[in-house]
Amino acid sequence: MAEIRLDNISKTFNGDQVVKNISLTIKDGSFTVLVGPSGCGKSTILRMLAGFEQQTEGDIWIDGKRVNDLAPSKRDIAMVFQNYALYPTMTVKGNIEFGLANRKVPKKERNLLIAEIAEIVGLSDHLDKKPDKLSGGQRQRVALARAMVKKPKVFILDEPLSNLDAKLRTQMRTELIQLHEKLGTTFVYVTHDQVEAMSMGDEIIILNKGVVQQKAAPIDVYQSPGNLFAAEFIGQPPMNVFKKEEFHELQDALPEAAAYIGFRPEHAGLALESAHVPHTIELESEILTLETLGAETVYKVKNRVGTMNIRSFTAPVSKRGKCFATIPMEKLYAFGADQTALPALDFPFQKEAALNGVR
Amino acid sequence: MAFAKVQLDMEEKKAERQGFLSWVKLRPYAMIFPAIFIFCLFFIYPIGYMIYLSFHDWNFVSPVKDFVGTSNFSYLLSDRDFREVISNSFIYTFFTVFLTISLSLLLALWLNRGGTVYSFMQASIFSPHIISLVSVSMLWMWIMDADYGLLNWFLNLIGMESVMWLTSPEYALTSLILVAVWKGIGFNTLVFIAGLQSIPKDLYEAAELDHTPPWRRFLKITVPMLSPTLFFLTIIGVINSFQVFETINLMTAGGPINSTNTFVYYIYQYGFQFFKIGYASAAGVILLVILSVLTVVYFKVLSKRVHYR
Amino acid sequence: MNSSPIFKIANGIGLVLLFIIFAVPFVWMASTAFKSLGETMTFPPVWIPETLQWQNFVEAWNSGPFLKYFVNSVVVTLLILILQFATIIPAAYAFARYEFPLKNFFFALTMICLMIPSQLIFLPVYLNLSSWGILDTIWGLILPFATSAFGIFLLRQSFMQVPEELLEAARLDDASEWQIIRKIMLPLAKPVLITLALFSFIAHWNDYFWPLVMTTTDQARTLPLGIAMLRQVEGGAAWNVVMAGNLLLVLPILVIFFFAQKHIIRAFVYTGVK
Ligand SMILES: Nc1ncnc2c1ncn2[C@@H]1O[C@H](COP(=O)(O)OP(=O)(O)OP(=O)(O)O)[C@@H](O)[C@H]1O
Numbered sequence: 001m002a003e004i005r006l007d008n009i010s011k012t013f014n015g016d017q018v019v020k021n022i023s024l025t026i027k028d029g030s031f032t033v034l035v036g037p038s039g040c041g042k043s044t045i046l047r048m049l050a051g052f053e054q055q056t057e058g059d060i061w062i063d064g065k066r067v068n069d070l071a072p073s074k075r076d077i078a079m080v081f082q083n084y085a086l087y088p089t090m091t092v093k094g095n096i097e098f099g100l101a102n103r104k105v106p107k108k109e110r111n112l113l114i115a116e117i118a119e120i121v122g123l124s125d126h127l128d129k130k131p132d133k134l135s136g137g138q139r140q141r142v143a144l145a146r147a148m149v150k151k152p153k154v155f156i157l158d159e160p161l162s163n164l165d166a167k168l169r170t171q172m173r174t175e176l177i178q179l180h181e182k183l184g185t186t187f188v189y190v191t192h193d194q195v196e197a198m199s200m201g202d203e204i205i206i207l208n209k210g211v212v213q214q215k216a217a218p219i220d221v222y223q224s225p226g227n228l229f230a231a232e233f234i235g236q237p238p239m240n241v242f243k244k245e246e247f248h249e250l251q252d253a254l255p256e257a258a259a260y261i262g263f264r265p266e267h268a269g270l271a272l273e274s275a276h277v278p279h280t281i282e283l284e285s286e287i288l289t290l291e292t293l294g295a296e297t298v299y300k301v302k303n304r305v306g307t308m309n310i311r312s313f314t315a316p317v318s319k320r321g322k323c324f325a326t327i328p329m330e331k332l333y334a335f336g337a338d339q340t341a342l343p344a345l346d347f348p349f350q351k352e353a354a355l356n357g358v359r
Numbered sequence: 360m361a362f363a364k365v366q367l368d369m370e371e372k373k374a375e376r377q378g379f380l381s382w383v384k385l386r387p388y389a390m391i392f393p394a395i396f397i398f399c400l401f402f403i404y405p406i407g408y409m410i411y412l413s414f415h416d417w418n419f420v421s422p423v424k425d426f427v428g429t430s431n432f433s434y435l436l437s438d439r440d441f442r443e444v445i446s447n448s449f450i451y452t453f454f455t456v457f458l459t460i461s462l463s464l465l466l467a468l469w470l471n472r473g474g475t476v477y478s479f480m481q482a483s484i485f486s487p488h489i490i491s492l493v494s495v496s497m498l499w500m501w502i503m504d505a506d507y508g509l510l511n512w513f514l515n516l517i518g519m520e521s522v523m524w525l526t527s528p529e530y531a532l533t534s535l536i537l538v539a540v541w542k543g544i545g546f547n548t549l550v551f552i553a554g555l556q557s558i559p560k561d562l563y564e565a566a567e568l569d570h571t572p573p574w575r576r577f578l579k580i581t582v583p584m585l586s587p588t589l590f591f592l593t594i595i596g597v598i599n600s601f602q603v604f605e606t607i608n609l610m611t612a613g614g615p616i617n618s619t620n621t622f623v624y625y626i627y628q629y630g631f632q633f634f635k636i637g638y639a640s641a642a643g644v645i646l647l648v649i650l651s652v653l654t655v656v657y658f659k660v661l662s663k664r665v666h667y668r
Numbered sequence: 669m670n671s672s673p674i675f676k677i678a679n680g681i682g683l684v685l686l687f688i689i690f691a692v693p694f695v696w697m698a699s700t701a702f703k704s705l706g707e708t709m710t711f712p713p714v715w716i717p718e719t720l721q722w723q724n725f726v727e728a729w730n731s732g733p734f735l736k737y738f739v740n741s742v743v744v745t746l747l748i749l750i751l752q753f754a755t756i757i758p759a760a761y762a763f764a765r766y767e768f769p770l771k772n773f774f775f776a777l778t779m780i781c782l783m784i785p786s787q788l789i790f791l792p793v794y795l796n797l798s799s800w801g802i803l804d805t806i807w808g809l810i811l812p813f814a815t816s817a818f819g820i821f822l823l824r825q826s827f828m829q830v831p832e833e834l835l836e837a838a839r840l841d842d843a844s845e846w847q848i849i850r851k852i853m854l855p856l857a858k859p860v861l862i863t864l865a866l867f868s869f870i871a872h873w874n875d876y877f878w879p880l881v882m883t884t885t886d887q888a889r890t891l892p893l894g895i896a897m898l899r900q901v902e903g904g905a906a907w908n909v910v911m912a913g914n915l916l917l918v919l920p921i922l923v924i925f926f927f928a929q930k931h932i933i934r935a936f937v938y939t940g941v942k
């Protein structure tokens with residue numbers, strides 16, 4: 001078990017800085033998810049952690065020890081690779097055993113450990129098979145077993161589920177969460193899938209272009225995104241964001257610093273008739289497309305502000321004719337010109353409501 | 360590869376701290392050393408030595424090697440025998456490579472099918488390739504024997520005159536070419552078949568949908584897709600044919616009347632029978648130059664037109 | 669494809685003709701090896717000898733120190749194979765997986781040696797071997813082939829195809845470089861290793877040129893030379909004995925070919941395609 005600290009880490013490839021001066025602490029025993037679009041430097045950070053890539057600048061600390069010059073095998077880290085990287089010429093048992101044998105663990109102990117791990121990941125019946133005879137999920141488990149058997153301080157997982165089909169992915173997601181609870185080891189998990197990030201992590205680190213955008217618990221990332229990027233990256237469909245000027249009815253109520261206004265699709269509503277609810281922006285709109293997902297419906301509508309997504313849990317509205325999009329003002333987010341989030345908006349009516357509540 | 364380097368960086372730091380001349384830094388050199396050492400000893404140094412000798416007059420035993428400038432070369436180039444050697448080598452190479460490649464392409468198109476019969480045929484035509492040139496030469500000497508040979512018996516059977524396959528200046532080189540083609544055709548065919556099989560089927564399917572006639576499919580799909588194979592087989596064929604020795608030594612000994620004398624055999628004769636090391640080396644240098652020029656030109660001119668996948 | 673009966677018949681005839689062209693010479697060799705001297709000179713040729721003359725083989729074997737030739741052939745071929753693997757594997761690994769100053773230079777040097785046939789430089793090599801005193805020993809037949817540029821090239825190619833992540837996983841598993849080579853790289857390169865072994869075995873077992881040039885006495889001669897000398901007996905060649913000798917030379921290769929035909933063909937074609 002170990003806390004990981006990155007201290008002003010930068011990485012430059014041929015003059016191209018792909019990781020820019022990152023400092024962060026990954027808590028001991030946490031399940032931390034690194035998430036961000038493709039090419040943002042997630043794998044690079046992991047590989048520096050593991051020691052496969054030497055950082056250009058900065059220090060890495062694992063469990064209070066500076067590991068900059070430590071070879072990968074000396075860092076007490078185990079890694080699960082995106083395409084598993086199983087040794088194709090060894091059996092499942094051979095794959096799990098290789099690291100132990102290299103560490104001169106006695107044969108007897110090895111067998112015990114392997115049996116134990118195989119039991120945990122459910123591979124006991126497949127120990128003598130070669131990887132190419134296994135299904136995708138089984139390979140994934142071998143990769144996990146191979147990592148677990150070394151009882152590392154830190155688990156690193158680089159998009160371990162991206163090669164699995166949707167159903168298996170959901171299943172493995174649960175298994176990984178349970179595994180983490182059972183082991184209590186620090187997990188560092190990389191994904192570009194925000195659903196995975198939200199559902200698995202107890203802490204999310206959002207990265208973009210080699211810079212940390214936000215680091216917080218999933219619900220905090222969702223409820224109070226740190227900046228425009230985090231707001232638009234998390235959530236499906238993403239937050240609707242417009243220039244402040246589009247909402248002229250709000251001009252007076254908005255703080256001076258605000259440059260962008262956003263709201264989540266599920267906070268907006270859709271009605272066939274104008275209802276004039278107070279403290280709500282109502283926009284006459286036209287439905288462009290509509291995705292029925294069963295429990296919910298996602299509309300793409302067009303109005304004077306622009307196109308926006310609206311997610312509704314009520315019965316689908318027929319596509320024809322005009323309709324009204326409603327956005328409760330209290331659900332608006334404001335962002336400054338530098339795209340960072342501003343403090344929660346503070347409308348006079350909210351104060352009144354609060355006062356009313358007290359009274 | 361980036362990774363291996365980083366690994367090195369890290370191990371290196373450790374080594375530096377220990378204050379040793381880093382083993383990590385030396386390791387790659389240690390690993391390539393045996394091979395490089397052998398190359399230097401048996402390829403690089405001999406080439407240099409051969410070039411050196413080509414400017415000297417030496418007979419193997421005398422303690423001095425006289426520097427003679429370029430006179431070995433001018434002797435060779437004015438020697439009628441040597442000019443014949445050059446022309447023989449080019450004729451032999453051209454026809455061997457041309458016939459082998461065109462026939463094997465046809466055979467490949469014909470034999471590229473599934474089924475036992477066809478794989479058996481492929482194995483049969485390949486078998487000469489793994490047989491020693493000694494055996495091949497002797498077998499064909501016997502078959503081409505003017506009096507008791509199978510070939511003349513067969514010619515007589517169908518009412519043709521006997522041919523002095525190996526003992527007449529007109530036929531000897533042709534006979535050697537025939538043997539070379541016979542031996543080489545199987546390998547070339549199989550390489551072509553492998554090339555044919557690696558052409559994606561959907562290319563042909565697409566062409567068929569476009570109603571492309573078969574010969575156009577051959578010209579527009581098969582030939583371009585086979586061009587790397589063709590390129591490779593030609594260069595290998597040329598290099599091998601230029602250094603033909605075994606069949607000549609065993610079957611004709613360069614004769615009759617020098618009609619089958621080629622480079623390596625000529626060098627062998629001058630070196631080991633006439634003890635003219637200078638001439639032999641100069642001939643070797645000329646062959647080296649010819650092969651280098653051919654290779655370079657071939658790569659420069661043709662590799663641009665080869666379609667690589 | 670055209671499947672009219674005429675086409676089928678023509679196709680069949682063509683296949684038979686092709687088979688005759690490539691198989692009859694071997695049949696002829698085998699049948700001659702069992703003929704009596706008289707039968708080799710009769711017209712029309714005899715295809716099946718009256719009685720199988722097994723003593724042709726004895727005569728061939730006894731016409732020189734064939735046991736010596738045979739042992740030399742085996743020793744030379746095997747030692748070349750062993751030395752080649754011992755030098756090729758580390759070199760290919762270094763070229764495939766390390767970065768070091770002058771790497772490109774050394775690799776270019778290897779490629780030059782790949783393009784230069786040893787048959788072209790036999791004369792200076794001969795002179796060197798002679799001045800080092802290993803002419804006319806089996807070392808003169810072995811050392812020049814103790815490594816193979818072709819092998820390095822092919823194996824390097826195969827090592828480079830091993831995904832980086834596999835090696836990273838191995839390093840996390842505390843594997844040393846040597847373990848990575850032995851446990852991961854070599855098992856993955858098995859087809860290439862088999863290819864190289866077959867290729868090298870056939871080439872050096874069959875080699876005639878190099879022993880011819882580099883040996884002067886029987887102490888280092890190999891089988892192909894002995895067989896070639898069968899023909900130079902006084903009073904002209906006895907073709908039946910010559911063919912018997914050749915059959916002895918060809919037999920090991922043919923037996924291997926018979927059992928490993930797929931492997932061998934794939935090996936040669938593989939070296940051609942890559
Ligand atoms: N060895 C390397 N040499 C040069 N550039 C590299 C190297 N490795 C990564 N990069 C660059 O660094 C950037 C970040 O790459 P990285 O692999 O960390 O992205 P990622 O966030 O893992 O993306 P993905 O989700 O697609 O895996 C990319 O622009 C990539 O091109």
Ligand SMILES: [Mg+2]
Binds near residue numbers: 043
């Ligand atoms: Mg990645």
